[in-house]
Amino acid sequence: ATGGSPGGKARSMFAAHHDGYSPDSNVAARGRRRRWARVLTAALAVSSALAVAQAPAGAAVCDKTWTGASNGEWTDAARWSPAGVPTAAHNVCIQVNGTYVVTVRGAQVARSIALGAPTSGTQTLRLLGANGLGDQSLTLAAASSIGTRGVLELTTANSSAWDAALLSSAADVVLTNAGVIDIDPGVGGLRTLGLDVTINGTVTVDRSTVLAAPVAPDQFRFVNQGPLNIADGVVFSWSGGEFVNGAGGQINGAGSGRIDLVGAGSRYVQGAGTVVGTEPVVVQSGAIDYTGAGSGTGAATGIATLSGNISAGQTLLVIGQTAGGDAVLTHSPIAWSNAGTIQLLTRNSSAWDARLSGGTNGVVLTNTGTIEVLAGVGGTRWFDQSIVNQGGTIRANNVKFDSGVGGRTLTNRGTISRVGTGTFVWKGGTVRQEAGGTITAPFSIGGGTFRQGAGTSTSTITAAGTNLVYEGSGASTIKLTKLTAKLTGNISAGQTLIIEGRTGPGDTVATVQSNLTNAGTIRLTSANSSAWDAGLAGLTPTTTVTNTGTLTVDVGAGGVRTLPITIVNSGTINVNASATSAVAGHTLTNTGAITIATGQRLEWLSGTVSNNGGVIAGGADGNLLLFGGTYNAGNGATTGTVPVYARNATVNFNATLAPPPASQVIALGTCTLPGSIKSQQTLV
Numbered sequence: 001a002t003g004g005s006p007g008g009k010a011r012s013m014f015a016a017h018h019d020g021y022s023p024d025s026n027v028a029a030r031g032r033r034r035r036w037a038r039v040l041t042a043a044l045a046v047s048s049a050l051a052v053a054q055a056p057a058g059a060a061v062c063d064k065t066w067t068g069a070s071n072g073e074w075t076d077a078a079r080w081s082p083a084g085v086p087t088a089a090h091n092v093c094i095q096v097n098g099t100y101v102v103t104v105r106g107a108q109v110a111r112s113i114a115l116g117a118p119t120s121g122t123q124t125l126r127l128l129g130a131n132g133l134g135d136q137s138l139t140l141a142a143a144s145s146i147g148t149r150g151v152l153e154l155t156t157a158n159s160s161a162w163d164a165a166l167l168s169s170a171a172d173v174v175l176t177n178a179g180v181i182d183i184d185p186g187v188g189g190l191r192t193l194g195l196d197v198t199i200n201g202t203v204t205v206d207r208s209t210v211l212a213a214p215v216a217p218d219q220f221r222f223v224n225q226g227p228l229n230i231a232d233g234v235v236f237s238w239s240g241g242e243f244v245n246g247a248g249g250q251i252n253g254a255g256s257g258r259i260d261l262v263g264a265g266s267r268y269v270q271g272a273g274t275v276v277g278t279e280p281v282v283v284q285s286g287a288i289d290y291t292g293a294g295s296g297t298g299a300a301t302g303i304a305t306l307s308g309n310i311s312a313g314q315t316l317l318v319i320g321q322t323a324g325g326d327a328v329l330t331h332s333p334i335a336w337s338n339a340g341t342i343q344l345l346t347r348n349s350s351a352w353d354a355r356l357s358g359g360t361n362g363v364v365l366t367n368t369g370t371i372e373v374l375a376g377v378g379g380t381r382w383f384d385q386s387i388v389n390q391g392g393t394i395r396a397n398n399v400k401f402d403s404g405v406g407g408r409t410l411t412n413r414g415t416i417s418r419v420g421t422g423t424f425v426w427k428g429g430t431v432r433q434e435a436g437g438t439i440t441a442p443f444s445i446g447g448g449t450f451r452q453g454a455g456t457s458t459s460t461i462t463a464a465g466t467n468l469v470y471e472g473s474g475a476s477t478i479k480l481t482k483l484t485a486k487l488t489g490n491i492s493a494g495q496t497l498i499i500e501g502r503t504g505p506g507d508t509v510a511t512v513q514s515n516l517t518n519a520g521t522i523r524l525t526s527a528n529s530s531a532w533d534a535g536l537a538g539l540t541p542t543t544t545v546t547n548t549g550t551l552t553v554d555v556g557a558g559g560v561r562t563l564p565i566t567i568v569n570s571g572t573i574n575v576n577a578s579a580t581s582a583v584a585g586h587t588l589t590n591t592g593a594i595t596i597a598t599g600q601r602l603e604w605l606s607g608t609v610s611n612n613g614g615v616i617a618g619g620a621d622g623n624l625l626l627f628g629g630t631y632n633a634g635n636g637a638t639t640g641t642v643p644v645y646a647r648n649a650t651v652n653f654n655a656t657l658a659p660p661p662a663s664q665v666i667a668l669g670t671c672t673l674p675g676s677i678k679s680q681q682t683l684v
């Protein structure tokens with residue numbers, strides 16, 4: 001029902017409720033609309049006709065006072081002083097000491113009310129919808145109050161067809177409560193509050209209640225600074241208003257009892273007040289502002305906005321569900337922090353997604369608390385927000401954590417983990433694995449840059465077409481895929497780099513951008529199919545990998561292995577699958593160990609191979625084959641049947657030791673032989 005006066009607020013009191021009530025499908029509800037339309041139109045017309053000026057807060061003078069400390073009816077003219085039923089012009093006072101109830105039936109009005117005696121008893125103003133006068137409403141035009149001894153009760157009798165409401169006929173009418181507001185279940189029907197409320201006392205909500213929606217730009221404001229108790233199964237809801245849980249506030253939701261704020265004009269402000277319950281505050285397509293550190297849980301559904309910082313003890317749920325659809329919660333475009341808990345989840349159907357967005361690339365969330373994506377019932381979990389995980393935890397619980405869009409930065413100085421089958425996907429942007437950071441869940445980045453610093457990982461990190469930069473010694477296993485992969489920096493002991501061709505990314509070549517030292521492990525392999533190749537290449541012919549660790553060429557699922565790069569080896573090179581330098585002009589210098597498995601071959605094209613004190617070990621029919629270029633036998637040794645072939649090359653016996661270690665070279669085609677063959681050296 002809607003109604004209004006110039007500068008006033010219109011009321012739309014009927015919304016879908018927790019108990020299943022729906023204004024679009026319930027005939028009784030439509031009847032209620034018509035009744036409320038008549039009630040509100042009459043009340044607002046009286047207020048407009050009288051044109052009563054609103055007195056400043058606290059300045060109203062009692063010009064209609066309840067007489068006698070006994071029960072009575074609002075409409076009993078004899079119970080008022082001066083005699084007569086209050087009108088929209090009267091400031092009503094119910095302040096006689098004693099315990100009694102004043103019952104309001106039907107549509108009544110007053111300019112303001114002051115409820116509650118100064119010294120003794122309990123004074124109750126009962127708004128009663130019942131047979132006879134039907135729906136109840138009390139409409140106010142000016143600031144009103146409930147004292148510490150006052151009780152405002154909204155209830156019904158006789159039939160669930162009746163409703164009870166406290167309304168306002170002007171903008172910014174504030175009811176200040178230091179006593180008790182009791183929204184009683186009665187025998188059913190709706191309960192409606194249509195004015196601003198400041199709570200310093202207690203509110204008990206035992207029946208689903210709506211706050212009537214005002215006409216823009218006005219908004220109702222509910223400031224809670226006392227206990228607000230919501231019974232199990234009860235919903236306290238409105239659209240177009242603001243709820244502030246301030247200092248001293250306590251929202252206590254029993255069972256499924258909760259507050260619902262619905263619509264783009266709705267705003268929940270979490271200040272210093274506390275929240276107790278499973279899910280006591282739900283914002284659907286509205287706004288959530290964190291301005292204080294009051295503990296408790298709040299939830300966002302639909303397209304909603306977020307501002308402020310989440311403190312320790314605070315939990316924010318982002319829920320995709322049937323009521324609200326996909327959840328997209330966007331933070332205001334400024335840096336913010338989470339010291340509490342953020343969870344993304346879904347309900348009802350796998351059709352729904354849950355997403356938290358920073359809006360723009362420059363907005364950074366600093367996490368010292370917990371960020372978790374939950375499996376729910378399916379759908380996607382998007383967290384398209386730059387994050388600095390500063391000692392906090394980011395966890396994927398049986399679902400994929402997806403950054404959603406490219407261009408974000410994840411700096412990890414905390415823990416990235418999973419429960420069950422959880423995984424992480426970061427699309428483009430930059431991931432920094434810094435000191436204090438640990439990754440224990442499968443993690444992948446597509447494109448962008450991964451910076452491996454002092455942070456550690458116990459699960460494999462997959463980087464597809466990524467610029468991989470080693471800038472620290474944190475233990476890790478990183479798998480590079482795609483032809484566009486780039487590699488920079490030095491690989492430390494305890495670090496493993498896997499270069500893998502596989503279905504999806506296809507062939508993989510990691511291109512080294514500048515001279516690199518490997519003290520860890522580099523492995524070339526493939527998966528899924530023999531169609532895929534893997535290679536380690538230099539950006540230029542002189543780009544060098546200095547290997548003091550292990551470089552392994554594996555069979556994997558098959559395919560070609562290429563090493564078009566200059567290598568200085570004082571560690572170990574294991575050739576478990578045939579490999580080739582692919583292009584001419586590169587240098588292989590060995591003072592370590594090169595082991596070539598049975599039946600495999602390391603081909604080097606028109607470059608230089610120098611065995612300067614190392615060992616080249618060939619298994620049965622495993623060998624190094626140099627096409628053109630120069631082989632320097634040096635002070636190196638060879639083992640195996642035919643460990644080194646040189647075809648149409650220069651074979652230089654240039655050992656400086658006498659005698660040098662035993663070695664053998666087989667010359668093929670036309671070769672040049674400078675130098676002298678010493679004891680224990682064999683040329684075939």
